[in-house]
Amino acid sequence: MSGIEGALLRYRIMAYIVGVGLLILVFIGVPLQYAAGVPIVAQVVGPIHGFLYIVYLLAALDLARRARFTLLQMAAMIGAGFIPFVAFFIEHRVTIRVRDKLLADESTGGPSGVGSNPQGH
Amino acid sequence: MRQRWLSKRAFGLHLAVVVWVPACLLAGWWQVNRAFDGNGLSYLYSVEWPIFALLGIWGWWVFIHTDSDHAGAAGQRQLKAAAAEHESEGTEIAPTGSMRQPQDEDEELADYNDRLAALAERGPKTWRNT
CATH class of the missing domain: 1.10.287 (Helix Hairpins)
Structure with missing residues (x-):
């Protein structure tokens, strides 16, 4: 299956990290900065979250390519990094979908694996 | 191209x-x-x-540059159609029939094989048809 399990694990790890990072930023960092005048949390977490989101995008695109996601599914994965809590929900659905796909491919001898072609051309 | x-x-x-x-x-x-x-x-x-x-x-x-025969929604429809065609030819894909040896199966393995067979029948899934 050309490393779908590995790609799924990398994606899941990054989804949790980015999901938690966004929660810290939105519910702790930003209120502290604008309500309490303490910008330090937002200043530290903000740029780190930005760079981790780049890694998250790489992991998500890698998984989408290997597991052959549709554009809508990819858009959901990318958008998950912008809205608090959505990352966890999307991560759950992606995991179920990829695991089902792996099971289905296993039972049919892997028709959707890279390099095989059921049409024979 | x-x-x-x-x-x-x-x-x-x-x-x-x-x-x-x-x-x-x-x-x-x-x-x-x-x-x-x-x-x-x-x-x-x-x-x-x-x-x-x-x-x-x-x-x-x-x-x-991802192989367009397989990628995305259209590719998944194609795979599904191909799997259905394969099935209608009478070929057993799922681990049922002669490949299956009930005397060796415990209950858990039987459940697993049933699940595989069910998944094989449904073909590749997207979020839309779940």
Whole structure:
């Protein structure tokens, strides 16, 4: 299956990290900065979250390519990094979908694996 | 070649990259201006946004060059149709029939095999048909 399990694990790890990072930023960092005048949390977490989101995008695109996601599914994965809590929900659905796909491919001898072609051309 | 650049999926990708890249560059430019106005944090953000833009271009290129027979919604429909055709020829795909040896199966393994057989019947899934 050309490393779908590995790609799924990398994606899941990054989804949790980015999901938690966004929660810290939105519910702790930003209120502290604008309500309490303490910008330090937002200043530290903000740029780190930005760079981790780049890694998250790489992991998500890698998984989408290997597991052959549709554009809508990819858009959901990318958008998950912008809205608090959505990352966890999307991560759950992606995991179920990829695991089902792996099971289905296993039972049919892997028709959707890279390099095989059921049409024979 | 035509199929690669002009398919429905390819147009979706073109549209996505045409929106994504200018949006990232605009946001980056906004952060550059904020950085020059004295916002120290914006120096970091004005580096991050161009990277997002580049990532979009890279992703667009990679997905355009993903085998269009298999990729995306159309590819999954094709796979499903091919699997259905395969089945109608009377070929057993799922681990049932002669491949299955009930005397060796415990209950858990039987459940697993039933699940595999059910998945094989349904074919490749997307979020839409679950």
